[in-house]
Amino acid sequence: MSQPTLSFEQLKHSVPLALRQCIAAGQYQDHTSGLAQGRVQANIVILPNDWANEFLRYCTLNRQACPVLDVTEPGDPYFRNLGTAIDIRHEVSRYRVYRHGELSEEPSDIEHLWQDDLVAFAIGCSFSFEQPLLDAGIALRHIDLGLNVAMYRTNIDTRPTARLSGKLVVSMRPMKAAAAIQAIQITARMPNVHGAPVHIGDPALIGIDSLSSPDYGDAVPVEADEIPVFWACGVTPQSVVQTSRPPLCITHSPGCMLVTDVLNSAL
Structure with a gap:
């Protein structure tokens, strides 16, 4: 049985863990602006390991656009420094999948796409x-x-x-x-x-x-x-991926961020 869809207003005052659980259950698939106020939200970029080190260098060169908050180990879908049990395969309300720079799908879950060489980056969000x-x-x-x-x-x-x-x-x-x-x-x-x-x-x-x-x-x-x-x-x-065309890149859909447990004041 599918879970009931929840509205922005119903989730507006949810704590981050409860919000992520609703997203993972497929109950919310919209933007996260204004949700979990006071908590850090993050952009997501997921790349094969043979592109990951270069992407980290790119972020270092372009820190204002791409301030890195956390990075997973290859094949590990969990962010260890952003909150409780954050599984990046399920806890973003909408993802984008780019193949050779072309947007191929926009799923609400990426477990079916996960590979043991993927590395996930959490990037600071406005x-x-x-x-x-x-x-x-x-x-x-x-x-x-x-x-x-x-x-x-x-x-x-x-x-x-x-x-x-x-x-x-x-x-x-x-x-x-x-x-x-x-x-x-x-x-x-x-x-x-x-x-x-x-x-x-x-x-x-x-x-x-x-x-x-x-x-x-x-x-x-x-x-x-x-x-x-x-x-x-x-x-x-996402602009860079469309220009540079790596074989696979998974991101959040713009505005559909990963909501973390980290307080904004910690930044």
């Missing part, structure tokens, strides 16, 4: 700095509207390795000027979750043609008295 922004009185429209954050592929090249290269992806939050200044000050203190913004203002300067057409996530309206503020985003590896 959802983790949203609570400090909210605590400072900075409104975040995507949360107010129950939307996923808007994400865009830019014209900014990341620093390459021998086989890995691609464009930077950014997340955008609209803010009034005073709030944007405050947000810069707050997020600059959180380098493990992307740090300060990489761009503020005119999106065309970083290759974004239209804010109403994000490459990932949901379109979030920007009012006339607001400035779009852009942070480096942990979806960047």
Whole structure:
């Protein structure tokens, strides 16, 4: 018998372990922005072991976009440093599977795809700095509207390795000027979750043609008295995978993060 589907509102105040258990049971398959507030959420990248060391070097070269929080041993599906019994095969609400750079499926569970040479990376996520922004009185429209954050592929090249290269992806939050200044000050203190913004203002300067057409996530309206503020985003590896075309890469679906037990304040 299938489990009943649960809504965002029903899970809004769930502790991370209970939330992950609901996700693993197939009861929730939507974005995690605004869930388990105060806890670290992580982007996920899973690669064969013969690509893993190079991906770790790529993350070191591009730490603002890809701050690594934890790495599994080859073939081990458990993150050992992020919480209780986190099995990466089941505890993300929606995954993406890329084969030679092409998106082939978007499952809610990847046990059938797991191999004994796979290595999983947990990468810091901007959802983790949203609570400090909210605590400072900075409104975040995507949360107010129950939307996923808007994400865009830019014209900014990341620093390459021998086989890995691609464009930077950014997340955008609209803010009034005073709030944007405050947000810069707050997020600059959180380098493990992307740090300060990489761009503020005119999106065309970083290759974004239209804010109403994000490459990932949901379109979030920007009012006339607001400035779009852009942070480096942990979806960047998905852009890189599409360019570099490893034989297999499994990621989270943008906005559908791994919710950990780690407190944001620990970062």
